[in-house]
Amino acid sequence: MPMKQTSGAGGRWSIGELAKACGVTVRTLHHYDEIGLLSAGQRTASGHRRYTEEDVRRLYRIRALQMLGLPLADIGAALATPADDMASLRILLEQQLLHMSRYAEQVQAVQDRLRDLLSRIDSSRIEGAAMPAPEQFMSTLEMITVLENHFTPEQRQELADRRAELGSDRIEAAKARWAALVEEGLRHVENGTPVSDPSIREWVRAWDEIGSMFHSGEQTKAAARSMWQDNSAALSADMPWSSEQLAGLLAYLQKARAQP
Amino acid sequence: MPMKQTSGAGGRWSIGELAKACGVTVRTLHHYDEIGLLSAGQRTASGHRRYTEEDVRRLYRIRALQMLGLPLADIGAALATPADDMASLRILLEQQLLHMSRYAEQVQAVQDRLRDLLSRIDSSRIEGAAMPAPEQFMSTLEMITVLENHFTPEQRQELADRRAELGSDRIEAAKARWAALVEEGLRHVENGTPVSDPSIREWVRAWDEIGSMFHSGEQTKAAARSMWQDNSAALSADMPWSSEQLAGLLAYLQKARAQP
DNA sequence: GTAGATCCTCACGCCGCGTGAGGATCAAGG
DNA sequence: CCTTGATCCTCACGCGGCGTGAGGATCTAC
Structure with missing residues (x-):
């Protein structure tokens, strides 16, 4: 029986590994890719997705913002800002609090x-x-x-x-x-x-x-x-x-x- | 300019009249018809829907149950019961309260x-x-x-x-x-x-x-x-x-x- | 080489309608 | 009777956030 884990050197992740580790489904990651929210940084020659550490961090942020009730479109916009723009993020969260x-x-x-x-x-x-x-x-x-x-x-x-x-x-x-x-x-x-x-x-x-x-x-x-x-x-x-x-x-x- | 209201005798309603009176859109009534939740009791020769008073009462019940947060499928099931079955309706509402x-x-x-x-x-x-x-x-x-x-x-x-x-x-x-x-x-x-x-x-x-x-x-x-x-x-x-x-x-x- | 796990890309389904498209029908005025 | 404008009909796609396969390519371990 074959084992599931290798991903040897370089710290890159297959889609299944990332999904299991982060508690999401593979389909979810596919969806994020489809809507352009999170695409794997690289692909193997045969087309398999390879996620980098940067991708992992982005996924964690996405899930955190999603737990706060933000729709995916807003999350994409929020993570697209220069990342040192606290003010706009604050406004976004305040609006979200109002909605909720x-x-x-x-x-x-x-x-x-x-x-x-x-x-x-x-x-x-x-x-x-x-x-x-x-x-x-x-x-x-x-x-x-x-x-x-x-x-x-x-x-x-x-x-x-x-x-x-x-x-x-x-x-x-x-x-x-x-x-x-x-x-x-x-x-x-x-x-x-x-x-x-x-x-x-x-x-x-x-x-x-x-x-x-x-x-x-x-x-x-x-x-x-x-x-x-x-x-x-x-x-x-x-x-x-x-x-x-x-x-x-x-x-x-x-x-x-x-x-x- | 033509007037909107006639529906002379018999107390039957066109879809637009019913929609305006009950505060829903025509599309909503079409949708209820599509899913079999509320179909007009009659049709004119040309195919226009004519709603009877019984339909009106059913629509009012539907909207009331919907305001309580019930999904349309459950509403259909609830209104399909013999209507003197208070017990099952009570259970349904209790479950709904739990969900909420x-x-x-x-x-x-x-x-x-x-x-x-x-x-x-x-x-x-x-x-x-x-x-x-x-x-x-x-x-x-x-x-x-x-x-x-x-x-x-x-x-x-x-x-x-x-x-x-x-x-x-x-x-x-x-x-x-x-x-x-x-x-x-x-x-x-x-x-x-x-x-x-x-x-x-x-x-x-x-x-x-x-x-x-x-x-x-x-x-x-x-x-x-x-x-x-x-x-x-x-x-x-x-x-x-x-x-x-x-x-x-x-x-x-x-x-x-x-x-x- | 082969088995079994994992990967890929479509593509439809959910729920409660909104929003047209394109055409038939209605009621009232001339 | 004809026009006119409102109202009606039936498709059919869209939304959000994926679930759930289908059908096939590719990986890893033995």
Whole structure:
């Protein structure tokens, strides 16, 4: 059985040796070669890659920067700088830190939502529920999308940490207004009020007004937004409306909004 | 100029209407159709898609589950269940929460590293430095990869929060042992000691022994691991060795490890 | 000389769409 | 009825960072 290692004198490395030593795959090194990020300093007569010590050092730097979350293109650019240009590298890392911070907040928000949903599933199971639980849950799912689309179009992750500051009275007031609006909408749906009807125009205006609360002002804006953001699921959980009804309302709402 | 909205009776939707109303692009709906996640319930004679209310509800559910971080394949599977199967959906969401938690910890670890590096760059700039700063920084980069490869091959994200518990005396002890080993290695490099030399075998054994500290035991394992994890950069910052020397050491180390 | 390991170069696949290309179809105004 | 502009259709390539073969050449050790 043949052994794997020789590479006698000169300190040069085959691609497999380098890969095993550095903890990457051969395919990865091929890829780096393809995109021009790291090519072997030399080749044998038959075309096999021979990596020099300089290549090894470059590979180590590449992997380190990759562990910091930088995309390969940026790594190439960073290692192409005169190497004594600390300032540009510092800027790059700062931008990366910013990116990761933003991303971490988004992940945090999704985690919160998931936890919220799970706790709701459990509690509804315990209660036994006057309404079939799956229906209620599906309604909740649908309402999540609606609320996301209509109330928080921009960056809502900025205010994900403000949730505890909200008074429950304001939440109750919003609940009431929301509930009244939805019930009125459902009545229109049941009665088959045509979309062109003036009362619908008024209803849509009221609906948008609630939304507009979150587009004006400065601090109230943030507070109101996070209120809706954080309690949207809680609000929908209290709704006594069936998924069928909601589907009708959704369709209705879309049509009404699309009208001039 | 023609208007955009008609869709007269029946409550059916063209693809553009649905897209605008739900906040997705037409291409996205095409994609959902391609992968069989959401196809329009009907088509016109000429082949244009007509979405029914049932389709709309399905789309809302899809988007909601997507906001929770689920991949489209899982969403398709989840919505294919009898829809009154809350248990399986609960399991799915729990798994998702687990995934996101693990991922969030990884992101957190990368952020810590980035902050650490940035502070080091700033401090070295202020000090003026006896060694050229870029060289030192590049050494640090290279050492990050080495430490990652040799000391924490498995899941180190589990213990990212234990950092403050470590006594500084143990850190100092580790620093001393580490420094001694590296210096000895550098001496071998300078003297050109052949890799096959018995002393090198002994040196590699000692090197691996430090690594093995982190693969045995139970609590010591976690503590020692996080110690190396969190202080690896700090250790390398104190090293008075040049990048050139390190490159040689790295190459040397790789060869010695690859030897039988 | 031969076996088995390692090397080479294509080239497609993943995921969730973006971004055209090139052509058919729709609704409304003249 | 015809035009006009918006909207619709179906391909099909692109992204990032490789994984995973296919099919063949080359290495090393016995």
